[in-house]
Amino acid sequence: MSGLRYGEYILVHRLDSGRVAELVLNRPDRMNAVSAELGASLAAATADLADDPSVGVTVITSSSERAFCVGADLKERRDYSEADRTAARPGSRAVYAGVLALPMPVIAAVAGYALGGGYEIALSCDVIVADPGATVGLPETTVGVIPGGGGTQLLPRRVGAATAAHLVFSGRRVPAAEAYDLGLVDFLAPAGQVRARALDLARTYAANSPVALRAAKRALRLGHGKDLAAGLDAEDAAWHTVALSADWAEGVAAFNDRRTPDWPGYRTAIDSRP
Incomplete structure (x- = not known):
């Protein structure tokens, strides 16, 4: 630690x-x-x-x-x-x-x-x-x-x-x-x-995708208190962030391979730190 x-x-x-x-x-x-x-x-x-x-x-x-x-x-x-x-x-x-x-x-x-x-x-x-x-x-x-x-x-x-x-x-x-x-x-x-x-x-x-966690939080926060249409737009924008990420590809691959995901969102972030 x-x-x-x-x-x-x-x-x-x-x-x-x-x-x-x-x-x-x-x-x-x-x-x-x-x-x-x-x-x-x-x-x-x-x-x-x-x-x-x-x-x-x-x-x-x-x-x-x-x-x-x-x-x-x-x-x-x-x-x-x-x-x-x-x-x-x-x-x-x-x-x-x-x-x-x-x-x-x-x-x-x-x-x-x-x-x-x-x-x-x-x-x-x-x-x-x-x-x-x-x-x-x-x-x-x-x-x-x-x-x-x-x-x-x-x-x-x-x-x-x-x-x-x-x-x-x-x-x-x-x-x-x-x-x-x-x-x-x-x-x-x-x-x-x-x-x-x-x-x-x-x-x-x-244990879940860091990209998905942040996108989900953003959608939850931006959509709260808004009308349904605005909330769904916030969700859609967050979905696109995840769908275009390497974490999405890894999650789907891991599911089909029946293994634990190795999220690129963590690995890339750690490897890129100064």
């Missing part, structure tokens, strides 16, 4: 011959509160992952047993002036936009607290796996702000407008079992096994 450090608070490990990237939030003493430094490092890490076609799936985990991430570092921001808050906003947006823009499937492994911006990091992923002891929520209104990392837009897309409105207006912290019932998280792992469960899912996804 190889690793790369981004600043003090973000680690990236490459697993399964590099096909799975594990991005670790690593500020355990502050339960991964998003300081300016952690945010900038996370944005840099996701930018690098987005530019690396050899990554099939990314999993976001935490080095803290207490929290996935508790959101913005309010102690750091306590003395911010209005000008400071305005100046910091573009960098803050970039943190969550970087996760949302990752072109490969992304899985969040949530244990402990995932609150505010921490839950928004998870919401920016495609799949959320939670420990039974996890707690999620968007409590920003209880401290005089609103979700600013995509929460007001991503949560309704998961659970519907009314449920999202209630959770944002109340600032409720939702325990894992209820979160699963509401659709706030997608899977409940056995206690203490959230990372292992997330990595199992990642390996299942990463």
Whole structure:
């Protein structure tokens, strides 16, 4: 397992011959509160992952047993002036936009607290796996702000407008079992096994064509919320990307030969890296 450090608070490990990237939030003493430094490092890490076609799936985990991430570092921001808050906003947006823009499937492994911006990091992923002891929520209104990392837009897309409105207006912290019932998280792992469960899912996804995975994600994202015709057009464009790829030819050949595919999308990407 190889690793790369981004600043003090973000680690990236490459697993399964590099096909799975594990991005670790690593500020355990502050339960991964998003300081300016952690945010900038996370944005840099996701930018690098987005530019690396050899990554099939990314999993976001935490080095803290207490929290996935508790959101913005309010102690750091306590003395911010209005000008400071305005100046910091573009960098803050970039943190969550970087996760949302990752072109490969992304899985969040949530244990402990995932609150505010921490839950928004998870919401920016495609799949959320939670420990039974996890707690999620968007409590920003209880401290005089609103979700600013995509929460007001991503949560309704998961659970519907009314449920999202209630959770944002109340600032409720939702325990894992209820979160699963509401659709706030997608899977409940056995206690203490959230990372292992997330990595199992990642390996299942990463066994498939990396070209197809990215095209499927693009079609799912572009088609969501559009009318059916626009969604089908997005799917058709993604289909053409795959149909003209070497992965398509390999997939068909492997099926007919009754063997495991050796996806050129991985091999070519790794061989072409500087």
